[in-house]
Amino acid sequence: MAEQNEHYVVIATYTAKPETADRVAQLLPALAAESRQEEGNRSYSIARDLERPNVFTVVEIYDDVDAFTVHRESAHFASIGKMQIIPMLESREVVGYVGDGVIR
Template sequence: MTTHFTVIATYTATSDTADVVATLLPLLAEASRKEDGNISYTVARDLEDLTRFTIAERYVDAAAFQAHRDSEHFQRIGVGTIIPLLADRVVFAYAGTGEL
């Protein structure tokens, strides 16, 4: 049985910053997908509330997720640029098993 580490994050921007966040998240996703321990990284924008985004990330383990959080691109794009534009941010982490 394969194990993995899954993270689901909900980012809520303000009405003034939502379109900027929408342009930055794909840049973060593209860089994150290149990380050694990343299995997948997807971003979706809510169809009814355009200020809300859901990010689904899967890593080989918790250490790979921590490496993601420590990465230059996450610190620069995520922490330095996107997070200050948000009204709210909720992150849940899960251990998973099963086929990838």
Template sequence: MLVVHATFPIAAEHHERATELIRELAENSRKEKGIIDYRVATDVDDENLFRFFEQYEDEAAFGAHAESDHFKQFEAELPDLLAGEPEVTRFEVESATAVEL
């Protein structure tokens, strides 16, 4: 499994457009074959910092996502929306288990 965690600091004046794009991206991404989960949340300390949590079955699913029309649209508009540098971390996971609370 491949896990990606990304943060995107969005300029306050572009919050509405970014939210619209991100919502469309997440909804469409969750329909893709090979995506286990694809979630986006705003940071509790900064509503203009969007955190992406993505899980892919494998490298092929991750590559297909990067070539999707909805991702390319997001990628094309993103530079104009940013208030700083995005951070993206990729994890290759051998196994995962649920933690009981």
């Protein structure tokens, strides 16, 4: 059981196929905007690698792992993430961490 002040951090690295990178860059903000509205979501940030423009890092912070699970089962994750973004990727790595509760 997580401590009261802990949170769940997810860091995802998406490597888009070179020909789809700009489309992935267009879709990620829509996914982020919807995800930020979820109960239990504290933050959702996207960064595009300056030297490898087909690589994106997504940092998501949730109240707990259950809130992340709800996110993964959401309609917007299915329609934007699973149906549109993920098929355009060469690879995808998603790692979860438990945070200390201090978010600055």
